Amino acid sequence: MPPIYTIGIDLGTTNCVVSYAELDAETPVLQLLQIPQLIASGTLENRTSLPSFLYLGTAVDAGFELPWAKQRDFVVGEFARRQAADVPDRTIGGAKSWLGHTAVDRHQNILPWNAPEEVPKISPVLATQRYLEHLIAAWTHQFPEAAFAEQQIVLTVPASFDASARELTREAAIAAGLPNEFVLLEEPQAAVYAWLAQTGDLWRKLLQVGDNLLVVDVGGGTTDLTLVSATETAGDLQLQRIAVGNHLLVGGDNMDLSLAHFVSTLFEEQGTSLDPWQSVSLWHSCRAAKETLMAEAGPKKQKISVLGRGRKLVGNTISVELDREKTKELLLDGFLPHCEISASVQKRRSSGFQQIGLPFETETAITKHVIDFLRRHSSDDQPIQPKEILVNGGVFKSPALSARLVEVLTSWFPDNPPRQLEGERDLDHAVARGAAYYGWCKITGGIRIRGGTARSYYVGIETSGLAIPGAPRPLNALCVVPHGMEEGTETAVPSSDIGLVVGEPAHFRFFSSATRKEDQPGQLLARWSEEELTETDSMEATLSADGEEIGNYVPVTFESKITELGMFELWCVNNSTDKRWKLEFSVRDDD
Amino acid sequence: MGRFFFAIKTFFRIIGNQKLAESIKHLSLDAPTPEAAVRIPPTSGREVPKPVPKKRSDALTLLEALQRDARLLDFIYEDIAGYSDAQVGAAVREIHRGTHAILNRIFDIAPVETALEGSPFEVKEQTDSARLRLLGNVTNSRPVIGELVHAGWQARQCELPTWTGTAHNELIIAPAEVEIH
Numbered sequence: 001m002p003p004i005y006t007i008g009i010d011l012g013t014t015n016c017v018v019s020y021a022e023l024d025a026e027t028p029v030l031q032l033l034q035i036p037q038l039i040a041s042g043t044l045e046n047r048t049s050l051p052s053f054l055y056l057g058t059a060v061d062a063g064f065e066l067p068w069a070k071q072r073d074f075v076v077g078e079f080a081r082r083q084a085a086d087v088p089d090r091t092i093g094g095a096k097s098w099l100g101h102t103a104v105d106r107h108q109n110i111l112p113w114n115a116p117e118e119v120p121k122i123s124p125v126l127a128t129q130r131y132l133e134h135l136i137a138a139w140t141h142q143f144p145e146a147a148f149a150e151q152q153i154v155l156t157v158p159a160s161f162d163a164s165a166r167e168l169t170r171e172a173a174i175a176a177g178l179p180n181e182f183v184l185l186e187e188p189q190a191a192v193y194a195w196l197a198q199t200g201d202l203w204r205k206l207l208q209v210g211d212n213l214l215v216v217d218v219g220g221g222t223t224d225l226t227l228v229s230a231t232e233t234a235g236d237l238q239l240q241r242i243a244v245g246n247h248l249l250v251g252g253d254n255m256d257l258s259l260a261h262f263v264s265t266l267f268e269e270q271g272t273s274l275d276p277w278q279s280v281s282l283w284h285s286c287r288a289a290k291e292t293l294m295a296e297a298g299p300k301k302q303k304i305s306v307l308g309r310g311r312k313l314v315g316n317t318i319s320v321e322l323d324r325e326k327t328k329e330l331l332l333d334g335f336l337p338h339c340e341i342s343a344s345v346q347k348r349r350s351s352g353f354q355q356i357g358l359p360f361e362t363e364t365a366i367t368k369h370v371i372d373f374l375r376r377h378s379s380d381d382q383p384i385q386p387k388e389i390l391v392n393g394g395v396f397k398s399p400a401l402s403a404r405l406v407e408v409l410t411s412w413f414p415d416n417p418p419r420q421l422e423g424e425r426d427l428d429h430a431v432a433r434g435a436a437y438y439g440w441c442k443i444t445g446g447i448r449i450r451g452g453t454a455r456s457y458y459v460g461i462e463t464s465g466l467a468i469p470g471a472p473r474p475l476n477a478l479c480v481v482p483h484g485m486e487e488g489t490e491t492a493v494p495s496s497d498i499g500l501v502v503g504e505p506a507h508f509r510f511f512s513s514a515t516r517k518e519d520q521p522g523q524l525l526a527r528w529s530e531e532e533l534t535e536t537d538s539m540e541a542t543l544s545a546d547g548e549e550i551g552n553y554v555p556v557t558f559e560s561k562i563t564e565l566g567m568f569e570l571w572c573v574n575n576s577t578d579k580r581w582k583l584e585f586s587v588r589d590d591d
Numbered sequence: 592m593g594r595f596f597f598a599i600k601t602f603f604r605i606i607g608n609q610k611l612a613e614s615i616k617h618l619s620l621d622a623p624t625p626e627a628a629v630r631i632p633p634t635s636g637r638e639v640p641k642p643v644p645k646k647r648s649d650a651l652t653l654l655e656a657l658q659r660d661a662r663l664l665d666f667i668y669e670d671i672a673g674y675s676d677a678q679v680g681a682a683v684r685e686i687h688r689g690t691h692a693i694l695n696r697i698f699d700i701a702p703v704e705t706a707l708e709g710s711p712f713e714v715k716e717q718t719d720s721a722r723l724r725l726l727g728n729v730t731n732s733r734p735v736i737g738e739l740v741h742a743g744w745q746a747r748q749c750e751l752p753t754w755t756g757t758a759h760n761e762l763i764i765a766p767a768e769v770e771i772h
Contacts, residue, residue: 036753039659039752040655040659041756042755042760043652043656043752043754043755043756044752044753044754044755045750045752045753046750063756285685285688288688303681305682305684307662307665307686308682311668313662313665313666313669313682314669314674314678314679315678317678317681317682318681319681
């Protein structure tokens, strides 16, 4: 059956949202899917977002059943999010950040991280699959007549996800029941599509040829940067994604936490120290106070109270006064500080301890990450100058934050200050809506952002030559995918033959670069700086023995392909027999 | 009793008077939906099928939600006589925030009239006494200008959580909590 709906899924680090629209509408009406979920044991409620948390129940837990599942020993959604505060050892959060973290094996049962022995752990891939299964079940529950797998599905990923993190997302999605033909879309691009859906044809008047549009997407736990440029092809204005930023683990939750941390020092000055339970409710109060105090005509001061636990609520309530100026200073100067155009990002310390757990940013100044991004993607020594700014993410509901961002960018480019793209946008749901709109565009032939791959990719090849005892052979990086390789294209990688042993797994180290935009397939890099190339999961293939003698060398070259759906594939080809083997990401530990 | 005899009297007048019967036919039709109550759902356009309802009263489920998200029972059942107004005020701020959030989520509360309280208000020909209550010097002449003293309240939805617990626990509003150290 042809699809009836386009469905956009925002698989967020802290919240998932689903938007959908009928495909045969003249202009799509982008609606939000109601997601039934447990909010407490035995209590179901419909929400428009599903918190990305998973609680692993104990033997005595009960009341986990859903309209579509009778027996359950785990919970996803709002109830699981609440459990994260009450029973942290049994609750998984941030599974998505783990998917993009190459230092651990993402198929291993490692979550909840650092949980005690008896907790039945699961892998980041399985946690992701559970969230998607819930969303699919919610769809099926409401649209039994429109089979989910037959619809046009668009799933969003961070622009900063590399090929291996995308592959893992895809693996979880297929296991959850997404159709093979689903499309991956980068989140900041989805935010642009949401803007396009809202402005309609007017965007052609709002953007000029040569304009660079900077997308700053600050989610709960991550910040994602993208540059989109307006180009002209045959007299027609087009959009092209020209650069994406690194995976930055700093977001709105950091802001709430730093405010809560500050308030807890105020309590300490009064001689009250907070227990973990009080700290969690302080976090919620601070989130609410942030929105009030940062509002344009907000009060000068706001009382922050933490209610007493148990039935002595009023008697044990403690409170302090939070100052508007202090809050602004803390959040604006902490996360969006004024900085020079030459500012650089404080390097993450690479001590062994940093590898354990998630690599949270040590530099929380988003503005510094922005200027670093604009500088690194420039072709000369001047940073790229954006003409427009599009902000996305719940934190920008406080206009003071987006105003500060514009202010800092204006201080960098005083002659031609960037302007913020206007429009009332639904900041919490824009990514899902944009994804659904993209699905509609893809089928009906509406506007598309071109761009191809955000990175170039390289395979590590050991150089031949005389071996020096004790020294590893020097490694060269062979470019297999150029920056901007379009979906639905493939390329043969010219290189000398590489010998693979039949019957044995062949491993290749694998690298990506967001900044080397000129490299062409077949180009061999002998040296590179650590910043240019990032090593990710290695790739492997086992050459089946059919017809060949085990242990024989087979000469091969590479062929790379970006599928119509945006997935990367790498093949080894024996040019004399035309036999082909697909390389797969090996996300397991290499030892 | 006055209404009863009026109804009987009217009954016979309607039976005996064709013209009168025609002229008040509209009384038996459904009241037209007032403009302000029509709302485009911001979210899913269709009804979400709910699981088979259990027998627990919705009132208990609402009470449970108010306790869970706003600590309402903890507050009401605490003896506050001995506390200073400032101490009570500090607690109320949080309870106020929680209650406001949950009532909005469940009922999507809004005023009936959007005009500012204290501003002049025109009472038109046809008014619905459930939506508009007239006070003071009330006469039959319409339209008439008055002052809006209370904008009223309405729920624009009623989306209570669904309780799926077992029957013997239906009266439990909040479980006791034990923390294991």
